[in-house]
Amino acid sequence: AMRGAVVFPHTFIHFDIVRARSLRAVERAMKDDNFVLLLGQRDFDIENPLPSDLYTVGVYSKIKQIVQLP
Secondary structure: OEOOOOOOOOOOOOOOOOOHHHHHHHHHHHHOOOEEEEEEEOOOOOOOOOHHHEEEEEEEEEOOOOOOOO
């Protein structure tokens, strides 16, 4: 789930990963095929969104690079 961001096809973006669930998803994608599904979150304040809290249209994206910061 993308909080406060909208991703469009054929664009490059960088974003921070804060949630443990999102971090696990990206780590798993990096082990498999580097692809993730990015969906917008309807309410920015929800910490653990349910499927009903997400928009139904998203972008199937390829991760090009990960930079881990302390």
